[in-house]
Amino acid sequence: MALKYNGELLQRLVQQKELMQRTEQQQQQHFYHQQTSRPTPLGPVLQKLEHFNLGRINSFASSQSNFPATVVASTPDDLVRLPCYVIPLSKNLRFQGRRDLMVNIRLILDQDANALQFQSLALYGLGGIGKTQAALAYAHEQRENKVPAVFWINSEGPIDILQGFTTIALKLGLSAERDSQRYEQNKILVLDWLQTTRKYSTFLNTCKRFILIYLDTSWLLVFDNVEDIDLIRQCWPRAMQGSVLVTTRNNEVAIDPCDKGIEVPVFGPDEGSQFLLDLVDRGKYSKDEKDAAKELSESLGGLPLALNLMAQQIKLGRKKVRQLRDDYQRDPRKHHRTRIKNFTYAHSLETVFRASFALLTPEAFAILGPMSFISPDGVPEALFQSSDLPDALRFCHVTEECVFHR
Numbered sequence: 001m002a003l004k005y006n007g008e009l010l011q012r013l014v015q016q017k018e019l020m021q022r023t024e025q026q027q028q029q030h031f032y033h034q035q036t037s038r039p040t041p042l043g044p045v046l047q048k049l050e051h052f053n054l055g056r057i058n059s060f061a062s063s064q065s066n067f068p069a070t071v072v073a074s075t076p077d078d079l080v081r082l083p084c085y086v087i088p089l090s091k092n093l094r095f096q097g098r099r100d101l102m103v104n105i106r107l108i109l110d111q112d113a114n115a116l117q118f119q120s121l122a123l124y125g126l127g128g129i130g131k132t133q134a135a136l137a138y139a140h141e142q143r144e145n146k147v148p149a150v151f152w153i154n155s156e157g158p159i160d161i162l163q164g165f166t167t168i169a170l171k172l173g174l175s176a177e178r179d180s181q182r183y184e185q186n187k188i189l190v191l192d193w194l195q196t197t198r199k200y201s202t203f204l205n206t207c208k209r210f211i212l213i214y215l216d217t218s219w220l221l222v223f224d225n226v227e228d229i230d231l232i233r234q235c236w237p238r239a240m241q242g243s244v245l246v247t248t249r250n251n252e253v254a255i256d257p258c259d260k261g262i263e264v265p266v267f268g269p270d271e272g273s274q275f276l277l278d279l280v281d282r283g284k285y286s287k288d289e290k291d292a293a294k295e296l297s298e299s300l301g302g303l304p305l306a307l308n309l310m311a312q313q314i315k316l317g318r319k320k321v322r323q324l325r326d327d328y329q330r331d332p333r334k335h336h337r338t339r340i341k342n343f344t345y346a347h348s349l350e351t352v353f354r355a356s357f358a359l360l361t362p363e364a365f366a367i368l369g370p371m372s373f374i375s376p377d378g379v380p381e382a383l384f385q386s387s388d389l390p391d392a393l394r395f396c397h398v399t400e401e402c403v404f405h406r
Contacts (some may be wrong), residue, residue: 005029061367077397080151080174081173082148082172082217083148084171085143089138091137094279095136096274097271101264105262109243111242117240117241119259120259121246121259122243122246122251122261124251124261126303127305134248135222135247139152139222150220153224155223162184168186175185175189219241219243223244226250271302280314287290292325306349335349
């Protein structure tokens, strides 16, 4: 009985070994066809190999001076978790318009899979203009396009930035600790990975070893709401490939550290009125309502945040668009002080305007007051060169130099 039992056991072991070999062969074939069908330089290389043998792959790779991949034996612990997405805001299904803006963002930042390079872009403009929403739309678009790594960092202050890098490090598997004492180290880990990464990797289990194939990979990093340029310079990726998108009110970012910049424009009258009506979401509108929406959009200067606020008040108050238009024209300051009930922005229009004015020099702020009561075109310089100017505008007369937009 013992001999029979051992014979049966041996037979089962042989069968299990054959099954494992067949399974491994199937995995190898699947991996082979998957790689050779990809539009990457690795496909033609693998087509020249009859079998997946680590020694033969390394030997072949080392003989190719222009071989774009590194093949190494490793363990699963060395794997970076890809694909990896850190986007704290969900996709905005109400995002609309901005067709030209989105086309330009794609033209600058989209990567060519066969010629990866480092590219950066700043979206700048007035607070509430829609910079974050455009960046968010592009980030989710890249995720849907299977870009392996898309990261988002809130960048209002140094702690926000460090926390953002720590979240990325944890998601990638570069770090296992969120301790604030390791924030700086986590930032360095992520920046180092962005700079040196060649880890869009598929691994093959063969004889309990892992063959990792490291290829250059595209990635997107978004710095949202940058206030201090110096903070961004301290954590700017020094990479050979990848894309960085920055949103900011400061147009200097478009020059340094970003390579290019786009000023996000306000909505035109038609685009703004359509945006307002879509947010109110009442289906069909009369001609009077459409005209009122257009007038309200013009009164608000086509600012998306302001139109969002008005849409909320129309819906919550169950008002007609023309009612709110008339109410706004009677007392605009009341509406400017109303806080936005929005998960991406929690300030009033007054706060937005004050933040923008804070960027002005004292001289620019002083001259903006009287100019706001004058037609914006063709302002005569003689008005500001009189000897009777108030003290706040005395600099115009003293220097006899004042630059105006004509």
